[in-house]
Amino acid sequence: MSAVNAAERMADFDLTEEQRLIRQAVREFAEKEIAPHVERYEREARYPLDLIAKLVPLGYIAPMIPEQYGGSFTDVGAYGVICEELARVDWVVASVVSVTNSLVGGSILRHGTEAQKERWLPLMASGDCLTSACLTEPGGGTDLGNMQTSAVKVDGGYRLTGTKVFISHAAHAGLFFVVATLDRAKKHKGVTAFLVDPATEGITIGDFPMRTLKRDNLAEVHFEDAFVPDEGLIGTDGGGFPVLGSALDMGRYSVAARCVGQSQACIDLAVKYAMEREAFGQKIGDFQMIQAKIADMICRTESARALVYRLGRMKDAGVARASMESSMAKLTASEAATQNALDSIQIHGGYGLTEEYTVGRLLLEAKSLEFGEGTSELHRKLIAEFALGIRKQ
Ligand SMILES: Cc1cc2nc3c(=O)[nH]c(=O)nc-3n(C[C@H](O)[C@H](O)[C@H](O)COP(=O)(O)OP(=O)(O)OC[C@H]3O[C@@H](n4cnc5c(N)ncnc54)[C@H](O)[C@@H]3O)c2cc1C
Known part of the structure; x- marks a missing residue:
């Protein structure tokens, strides 16, 4: 009996020939170079600097940075595919690509000065400068x-004071993208x-100890009167929200693509196990209740994938902001990833929670994606507000 991967056939239908080749190449790379190390790195709480370095010669670290700045940009669809395939094997490596390209690199490209682009983008594309996005605060991320972190204008720059929490990659970053307020009263x-x-x-x-993603070394970052020169301003004084908005718009696309990859990983693990494990003298994959779970996993992954690919095509067609569609893709894909992890664990029985199998680890990693770049509640609120005409952008 061999598994029919409907998800793969349907996804390929929507990809260009070049995107299909990219996907195949990234999948082979990720399975060979990254997958064998992930469990051990998680056990050792080891940040995967060496695995991240492997992305560089292949251009996978900077798929949204244009060639003139050392990147490997082809199109937004290809970027999504790269995020998806990397996330199918590792949350952290995929997160590095997502933060580098959507949040930090994207903000520099869209709102930075030419000097900022020339200074930072080549360093990011060469892997010499990892980045972090410092948005969330102890008082709340939604x-x-x-925001409570303050920026005070001083001679030649600004002084930042405050605390950011949950910051991915911070201890390894050469650049922080930080949002702070010049005037709290102005919201x-x-x-x-x-x-x-x-x-x-x-x-x-x-340290910011988590129950999951030990290998990401999540951090809290304290700013105590830290001086940022004028050249560090991105956008304008008080103009951070549009910068943040477009960063999150692209960030939600890449997080949604990552969730599709995680959902697919859960399917792949479940199908493999269902075809191996036996109960009552037959493969558990022959039981209809197991089959129903696999069918549901595939349907929700394909629904999410379709939203993500459509969003990628919209962006490639020049739609600068697609906020409602970004929310739809991110909400659907992140909830699919969590539910698929639950279903895949269920198919694995008790073994799903042992260290021998990967799938148990994927549950909290998927759940974390329901928070990053906007919680499910926030996205439901945004989608409904667009539908009701309360929100336009
Ligand atoms: C693994 C991981 C990595 C992360 N990496 C980063 C990072 O690199 N950089 C960064 O800045 N942040 C990062 N985050 C933080 C993430 O962005 C926040 O967790 C998220 O924005 C939610 O903020 P909060 O956790 O403070 O929840 P809160 O904002 O306190 O919300 C708590 C609950 O209330 C709900 N809620 C809030 N407002 C409303 C509303 N109006 N209507 C309905 N419900 C509402 C929320 O949906 C949630 O369920 C990361 C988080 C995780 C888990």
Whole structure:
């Protein structure tokens, strides 16, 4: 009996020949070079710097950075496929690509000065500068308009004070994308975006222990009167929200693509196990209740994949902001990833929670994607507000 991968056939239907080749190449690379190490790195809480370095010669680290700045941009669809295939084997490596290209690199490309582009993008594309996005604060990540980290204008720059939490890659980053407020009373109109050197005096990086993703070394970042020169301002004073908005718009696309990859991983593991494991003298894959779970996993993954690919095509067609579609893709894909992890664990029986099998690890990793770049509640709210005409962009 061999598994028929309907998901793969349907996805290929929507991809160009070049995107199909990219997907095949990334899949082979990820399975060979990354997958064998992930479990061990998680056990050792080891940040995968050496695995990230392997992305560089193949151009997978900078698929949204144009060639003139050292990147390997082809199109947004290909970027999604790269995120999807990397996430199918590793959350952290995929996250590096997503943060580099959507949040930080994307913000520099869309809102940075030419000097900022020339300074940072080639370093990011060469893998010499990893990045972090410092958005979330201890008081809450959803209500970004209520930001507490302050920026005070001083001679030649700004001084930042405050704390950011849950920051991925921070201890390894050469550049922080930070949002702070020039005036709390102005709410989102006070929010301002900065490019910050993590080695700046007044910045300290502390542990932020998580029950999952030990290998990502999540951190809290403290700013104590940290000086950022004027050249670090990205956008304008009080103009951080549009910068943030377009960063998250693209960020939600790449996170959604990553969730599709995670959903697919859960299917692949479940199908393999269902064809091996026996109960009552037959393969468990012959039981209809197991088959129903696999069918549901495939349907929700394909629904999510279709939303993600459509969003990629919209962006390739020049739609600058597709906020409602980004929310739809991110919400659908992240919930699919969590539910698929649950179903795949169920198919594995108790073994799904042992260290011998990968699938148990995937559950909390998938769940984390329901928070990053907007929670499910936020996205439901945004989608409904667009539908009701309460929100236009
Ligand atoms: C693994 C991981 C990696 C992360 N990496 C980063 C990173 O690199 N950089 C970064 O800045 N952040 C990062 N985050 C943080 C993430 O973005 C936040 O967790 C997220 O924005 C939610 O913020 P919060 O956790 O403070 O929840 P809160 O904002 O406190 O929300 C708590 C609950 O209330 C709900 N809620 C809030 N407002 C509303 C509303 N108006 N209507 C209905 N429900 C609402 C939320 O949906 C949620 O269920 C990461 C998180 C995780 C788990």
